[in-house]
Amino acid sequence: MKALDGHILTPRGFIRGRIGIDGRLLASVVGEPVAEVAVRDSSLPIVLPGFVDLHVHGGGGADVMDGDDAALKVAQVHVQHGTTTMLATTMTAPADDLRVAFAGVAAARVATSCEAAAAHIHGVHLEGPFIGAGKLGAQPDFTRPISLAEVKALHAVAPITLISVAPEAAAGGEDSSISALVQAGFRVQLGHSGASYEAAKAALDAGATGFTHLYNAMSGLHHRQPGMVGAALAHASHAEVIPDLLHVHPGAIRVALRSIAGLYCVTDSTAAAGMPDGEYRLGRQLVTRCMGGVRLADGTLAGSTLTMDDALCNLINALGLSLTEASLRTSTLAADYIGATQRGRLVAGAFADMVVFDRDLQLRDVIAEGLSVHGRD
Incomplete structure (x- = not known):
């Protein structure tokens, strides 16, 4: 059995102690409490x-929508930055494009199950095509009404863990409502929508449980028209936020932290993550990495170059969060949200997924299911 000594963050706080690793799992976590x-x-x-990232489009020049081995390449890039569990995230696209992407994810899930240097792909985040045409953001305009039949067909290829939809994409039929998705066992978030506060609240009442990249590509908060953002701040139990300091002002993130107990961080990363400035693909869109971000030709933000190690540091250095809370927002809350109870926590019986930092918060190693990504003993 292998062991690792250090200051270890457990669900009860930090301890100075030792982790025992038996194969892919944690065998023991023991030590004495220590103040952060x-x-x-x-x-x-x-x-x-x-880290657990529920919104990953790409990295290292690869885009999940490319199919083939793209999702595997993305998982290999992000594990280098501490992401040990992720959702491969698709774009709004024609049905044939989605089938190609899902086939690639299915193959990548098999490959990552025996690949030490890759994040575990827990499933797919289906971002679209059931979104609002008026709030596309960087999504191409292949929107359509919710179709439970289409979702089930894709789910049969690779498991769908999370679906982002707009309330206005519900056509009202038996097969095309948010409640139909929820009753079929799918977890639904709201996003890419110009819906009113009332429509968003009705969607939550129908079973939606969170919001996709809070503040971005949704109707904003006004004191007489609270919009999607108002519904999220007033009623949401969960929401994702992109803490790259470009998508959302730190002050707005602080507002969300005070309002939404289950606020968790995502990267919304693109093929440009981990790459130099230049042109890349985001689904069918051409995007440009420049000035620390990714944009369409008209300047619209189009995903990010963020990695989760930088997300953690931004929460601490720009927002003043404690190391404990920053870890909660970049790991445990997301794992809990998707029901991955063996991920995102350091307890006996969980997967041996860890990130190792030094006192200056420089990432020194990543351990994915018991194996060092950097080949260390």
């Missing part, structure tokens, strides 16, 4: 749960 303030003052490694 002492953790950054020590030369001991800081061991946190591996």
